[in-house]
Amino acid sequence: MWNYVVRRLLYTPLIVIGVLLVTFLLFVVVQGDLSTEIAGRSASAETIAEIRAEYGWDKPLFINIEGMKQHGIEALFDSQFVKHFVDTVTFDFGRSRASKQRISELLWDGAGPSLCLTLPMFVGLLSTSLSIALIIAFARGTIWDTILVVICVLGMSLPSLAFILLGQYFLAYKLGWFPIFGYEPGWSGAKFLTLPVLIGIIAGLGSDVRFYRTVMLDEIRADYIRTAYAKGVSTRRVLFVHLLKNALIPVITSVVLAIPFLFLGSLLLERFFGIPGLGYMMIEAIGNRDFKVISAMTFIISVLFVFGNLATDICYALVDPRISLH
Amino acid sequence: MGFPRYTHRMPPNTVRCDEPQLRRSLHMNSGFIGGAVFAVITIACFVTLPWSVQRYEGEAGDEAQARLAPSLTHPMGTDELGRSMLWRCLLGGAISLGIGISAAIIAVLIGVAWGAIAGLSVGRTDAIMMRTVDVLYGLPYVLLVVLIGIGLQPLVERMLGGLPADIAAAVANVATLLVAIGGLSWMTMSRVIRGQVLSLRSQPFIEAARACGVGSTGILWRHLLPNLVGPIIVYGTLAVPTAILTESTLSFLGIGVQAPLPSWGNIATEGMSELHGLAVPGRKNQWWLILWPCLLLGLTLMALNFLGDALRNRLDPRSRVNTA
Numbered sequence: 001m002w003n004y005v006v007r008r009l010l011y012t013p014l015i016v017i018g019v020l021l022v023t024f025l026l027f028v029v030v031q032g033d034l035s036t037e038i039a040g041r042s043a044s045a046e047t048i049a050e051i052r053a054e055y056g057w058d059k060p061l062f063i064n065i066e067g068m069k070q071h072g073i074e075a076l077f078d079s080q081f082v083k084h085f086v087d088t089v090t091f092d093f094g095r096s097r098a099s100k101q102r103i104s105e106l107l108w109d110g111a112g113p114s115l116c117l118t119l120p121m122f123v124g125l126l127s128t129s130l131s132i133a134l135i136i137a138f139a140r141g142t143i144w145d146t147i148l149v150v151i152c153v154l155g156m157s158l159p160s161l162a163f164i165l166l167g168q169y170f171l172a173y174k175l176g177w178f179p180i181f182g183y184e185p186g187w188s189g190a191k192f193l194t195l196p197v198l199i200g201i202i203a204g205l206g207s208d209v210r211f212y213r214t215v216m217l218d219e220i221r222a223d224y225i226r227t228a229y230a231k232g233v234s235t236r237r238v239l240f241v242h243l244l245k246n247a248l249i250p251v252i253t254s255v256v257l258a259i260p261f262l263f264l265g266s267l268l269l270e271r272f273f274g275i276p277g278l279g280y281m282m283i284e285a286i287g288n289r290d291f292k293v294i295s296a297m298t299f300i301i302s303v304l305f306v307f308g309n310l311a312t313d314i315c316y317a318l319v320d321p322r323i324s325l326h
Numbered sequence: 327m328g329f330p331r332y333t334h335r336m337p338p339n340t341v342r343c344d345e346p347q348l349r350r351s352l353h354m355n356s357g358f359i360g361g362a363v364f365a366v367i368t369i370a371c372f373v374t375l376p377w378s379v380q381r382y383e384g385e386a387g388d389e390a391q392a393r394l395a396p397s398l399t400h401p402m403g404t405d406e407l408g409r410s411m412l413w414r415c416l417l418g419g420a421i422s423l424g425i426g427i428s429a430a431i432i433a434v435l436i437g438v439a440w441g442a443i444a445g446l447s448v449g450r451t452d453a454i455m456m457r458t459v460d461v462l463y464g465l466p467y468v469l470l471v472v473l474i475g476i477g478l479q480p481l482v483e484r485m486l487g488g489l490p491a492d493i494a495a496a497v498a499n500v501a502t503l504l505v506a507i508g509g510l511s512w513m514t515m516s517r518v519i520r521g522q523v524l525s526l527r528s529q530p531f532i533e534a535a536r537a538c539g540v541g542s543t544g545i546l547w548r549h550l551l552p553n554l555v556g557p558i559i560v561y562g563t564l565a566v567p568t569a570i571l572t573e574s575t576l577s578f579l580g581i582g583v584q585a586p587l588p589s590w591g592n593i594a595t596e597g598m599s600e601l602h603g604l605a606v607p608g609r610k611n612q613w614w615l616i617l618w619p620c621l622l623l624g625l626t627l628m629a630l631n632f633l634g635d636a637l638r639n640r641l642d643p644r645s646r647v648n649t650a
Binding site (some may be wrong): 018158159289310 | 459463464466477591598620629
């Protein structure tokens, strides 16, 4: 077990380097016109060259052979990729182009509101969809099952904008139960977050219930369920103890792998409800062509995902004694 | 490889033998209706394309005709610039569906090739290819689509140098979006195909073909691909709504199809400002600005989801294996 974990941890740097390489190459493709864009369309060639020097874009991409000839061996690594790599790994992402703030501070400030939105949404969605899936597993094959599945596909197909719109129009504007828009830090902000959390749960319910229903139905036909019933175990005990425990394995995968993305916040909800989280920041960064912010975000989520993957595998071993990691 | 294999989101395979006949027929009917609805919407959008392009007004509408309720001359009403909602929804539909379908085709091509090669080559190549898929799953999808879109756009615009600037920008916008979406949504497809190839290659008929002296290309083309048609059709069908959904989400956020050019997501977002306009005294509820694009989008996605489910129940070998 520990052997396995250590070996997986040794893989991690390789994957992180891969992720860095992908984001870096994307940068390079985008960078050419970025310098002209910063300088403005009518800028002279010198201004553009100055900007390129300021951002270090005049250096070679991977290894600096010219520099090595002039300044010795340590200049070999005076290249864009090495700088990008060192900066990113030390969490020094530089400053945002638009607001000139440090990106690490921006990320820190945005994570709070984002998590306030996504955590309750995630917990609510998981518990609701698991309970509904259990009910469906109990009522499988009946007309209720069919109706619920049709409702799920309906919910999956409605664009999320429609949910936001219906919620904002009816619950917030017509009925006045919630504020339409806005955010406040601290507990007083809860009234602003209730509606987006609710909408997020309802919008995600369709696909999640359908997924968990499949998981449950895969399990409910297993022999051990029939055995449990034959032994005279009550339906409730079969569903909540035997079935739920075994259905947890695929559930764990989707749950643990979803956790890193909680940090991204919700692009749509944050935008339409004016919540100053990371999702909102991302959209602004995209609008401002603020690539440093985007790449920092991509890096953080990817690293979290790699660890999420590891955590999933370990959770498997903890939940299911049949899986041995070696 | 020592890693336990997990499937990212196991595709639901639901119909079993012991389920009532009602369900099976219901599945087939919903699939048929879904296919019909999708066909009608697609044909309507693409057949009228020559006229809807002709009627495309960019930002210049007839101001006197702005915000008219649906009537005989404007069956779907007009928007805040006086453009006919009917024509905008038709052109927007052609763009949304075009992006969805082409992105799905790209995803299927890459996914099948990747999965088949990984499944056929044992050991290290397979491991590296599937680990790459794992890494790609971990990257934030929407951000990557946007990054690739921004990166490719100037290149495509340069390639279209002969066209007038605004048309070139519009074409480049749509083209980069569909390439970015398609280029990043093939991973599920490749996993399914790889699993399928792995189980097929150990079966006797492949062994027999090999014993007869059929080469590996022959085995791939003549024996494996025909057996992969089922999952390819199913996951191809289900890739279309996902791609359309991604496009519409990006357009909702204002980073998808760019403004004067319509797409369903785009038209709905423009209509969304109507909600804020409700606070202006004397402004009436202009439901038609939002209803049509959302309705068309929802209807298309639902039709495709039902069609995909019905196809899966018929064609996907995974659900057939489980009927035992």
